[in-house]
Amino acid sequence: MAGSEETADSTELDGVENAVASSTEDDVVEDADSEKEDHQENSDGGDTTDDSTAEDPSDNGNSSQGSTQADNTEPSSSRRAFLYGAVGGGVGLAIGATAGSALSRNNQDQPDSTTETVTSTGNAEIDITTDAGQAYTLRIDSARQHYDETFKLDVQPTNGDEDRYSSENFYASFTKTLPSNEFGEVDPDAFNLFTKALTTGESDDFDAIVLAPNAEAKLANPQAAFSSVLTGKGGETTRINPSHTFRSPQLAAEMSEVYWQALLRDTPYADYEADADVEAAVTDLNAMEATPGLVETPALDASLLFRGETKGDRIGPYISQFLFHDFNFGPLRVSQRYPSPLPGVDYLADVESWLAIQQGAAPASQILDDSTQRYIFNNRTLGEYVHRDVTCQAYIHAAFILLQRGPEMVDPSNPYVGAANQGGFVTFGPPFVLDLVMRAAKLALSGAWYQKWRAHRLLRPEAYSGRVHFTLSGDRDYEVHNDVLDSEAVSRLLTTNETALLPVAYPEGSPTHPSFPAGHANIAGACVTVLKALFDEDAVFPEPVVATRNGLELVTYSETDLTVGDELNKLASNISLGRDAAGVHYRQDGIQGLEAGEQQAISLLQDISRTTSEAGFDGFSFTRFDGSAIRIKDGQIKT
Secondary structure, eight states: OHHHHHHHHHHHHHHHHHHHHHHHHHHHHHHHHHHEEEEEEETTTTSSOOOGGGTTTTTOOSSSTTOOOTTTOOOOOOOOHHIOOOIIIIHHHHHHHHHHHHHHHHOOOSSOOOOOOOEETEEEEEHHHHHHHHHHHHHHHHHHHHHHHHOOOOOOOSSSSHHHGGGGTTBBBBOTTTTTTTSSSSOOOHHHHHHHHHOOOHHHHHHTTOTEEEEEOOOOOOGGGGGOOOOOGGGGGOOOOOOOOOSSSSHHHHHHHHHHHHHHHBGGGGGGGGGGHHHHHHHHTTTTSSTOOOOOSSSSTTTTOOOSSSSSGGSSOSSSSGOOOOOETTTTTEOBBOBBBBBOOOBBOOOHHHHHHTTOOSSSSSOOOOOSSSSOOHHHHHHHHHHHHHTTTTHHHHHHHHHHHGGGGBOOOTTTOSSSSSOOOOTTHHHHHHHHHHHHHHHHHHHHIIIIIIIOOBOOOOHHHHHHHHHHHSSSOOOOOOHHHHOHHHHHHHHHHSSSSBBBBSSTOOOSOSSSSSSHHHHHHHHHHHHHHHBBBBBSSSSEEEETTSOOEEEOOSSSOBBBHHHHHHHHHHHHHHHHHHOOHHHHHHHHHHHHHHHHHHHHHHHHHHHOOOOTTOOOEEOTTTTTTEEEETTTEEE
């Protein structure tokens, strides 16, 4: 099968180049149409002999790739069908390239590629077709590489829950804003219309989606899951672990962690190691079958509670230096003090308001801030930061902080480090840095939206808590794991609120898109990867600080050196886990989101590395979230 795929994609791209060189538009179109027919025959299985890649006839549309039959078992499905259905295939590439080339040659206003065209600048003449031809070649080379790599991918696995609970109102799937019963279980007919659109991508099918009668909120841009990108790789090329199954001990433990994050929302990070409730959380989570956040340690303790997965997350203050330090945004001096919501005010802890929000109703209240802006010092202030932030805000701020701390922060691979007569600006200077960060953010959102809507469609923690509540009340019998049903956090909520519903930090609850993976985490993974590639990860962060227990001041931190790379990784985790702290995500959403964002940032850096003309540039080098080293040069990955 692999051989037939490689032959097919090579034929397509060779056809593009041959068509560009052909002499008539008719020949180009005829070749493209013939090639398209050949691909359609192949994608229907005409030449395939590998039974393991045959379409699974039992697939009922759980995702565009099919669903798993066991908790984490990859389904059998046609890789070719997936690639042509989800990616758009090479057919579109071939037709677009050949038709465009033919039209350019037949347009009398456009120079032929063999025509000598010059423009004057001072005493020198510049052949503009040389630059245009080079740019064309770079684009073709980049497209070919991404295309070839895409054909080597296996199908994105899912957890199989959509099929598993299809006869039980899809209770483990995302259904917010859709019509539902008094338990928040979706109307099956409405859900099937919803998933049909997410399978076909057709506008008419999206228009046919039915929302709950009282819904004022709309679904958050599901058609973006079908969008394409021209720089880097689109979301359909990311591969992450499937989400935990609804009945798994892993999701039960992560849901219990979210409950504890809500209960400890107002506890200052500075108090964690001496707080009795923090100790109760540690004891409860350690007793579970799958302890959340357990990385290379025998057990959690107060110093590790709610921290991220990288080495940098486990060193120094809980909050990254990049969320503390002031910086200049052009002529504006920015102090990183932010609105602080009033303590003790949470939402959706009663059945009436919970159900209304699941059905898309407008929130009944708004967040009230206290009168003083504060540095981030607890889960509530962190949760509110990631409530009001814009896509790449934290990483643009981080870029300014690093740029304003001088050349010692710049990555040693920057070709202008130590240069005698030039400095970086358009390339390898501030505009270059800021552009790549913003590009990475947009690219990462495409990855998140593809995975969220077309593959996993996992329910949010607030919906999971409804399943816990109605199981404990005896009204319903869901496959909720005992670890969360028996959690000390749930017991405390039943005592104080008389429900097991999750107290959420936002009156509107979670956003109206699926939980897995987290969009904030995808963006964090991509933007932080770009920053690590552009700045010196080993540089020691100067003048580290930490917020006081009320967030009103910053004080010097001096216990250990903090490096730029570690603090960038911590920044990514802070943003991701801040969404958990607010009650709208699970830990796995962040872990896999960071992974997907990193994959897309690497593809972006591959493309950008092809465009640099500086002879002294030896590639983008950085450390991945898993600790492995990577270098990207001339579009190639070297580890």
